[in-house]
Amino acid sequence: MVELPQVTDPGFLDGLETWTLEEVRATRDDLTAIETGLSYLRRVVQSRLDIALAEHRRREMGEPAGATGIVERLPEILGSKLRSSGTGRLNTTFVPTRVPEDLDRQLEAILPASQVSAVSGLSDSDLIQAQESLTDLERLVSAERRRVFEVIDRLQDEVVRRYKTGEATVDSLLA
Secondary structure, three states: OOHHHHOOOOOOOOOOOOOOOOHHHHHHHHHHHHHHHHHHHHHHHHHHHHHHHHHHHHOOOOOOOOOOOOOOOHHHHHOEEEOOOOOOOOOOOOOOOOOOOHHHHHHHHOOOEEEEEOHHHHHHHHHHHHHHHHHHHHHHHHHHHHHHHHHHHHHHEEEEHHHHHOOOHHHHHHH
């Protein structure tokens, strides 16, 4: 089973042409599961950032903390970005099974799930720090996703190459 840190190793795909077709496909499937987890995590990071930004705007507007609770405003806050700036790829699976634990821990250290509905209780400096840290984490997760996509593309290109050259055949799928 492939893990995210392996993907960033420059030698990860060395000798790819000598891998069996099953190894190429299994690695591609592992990376697809990792990408699904990263995609999910990125959406959670963006949601928490949107909530922190909404709280920041509320303060700038001078609205009292209890005027409209964050929970009641979630549809407005989270519904404002109907299209994200992603690759446009449709996930083949929507249930994240492989969320990178280190990145998930970073998210929880910045703004734990238990504090999301209580962001109005954060000090101004803590709120700004959370926004900055969430922005940095979103960039990191997005960069990791891009790296995973690049490797998935290389693996897919290798599968296609093998079919084009006759190294792999459709008949082998049926056997």
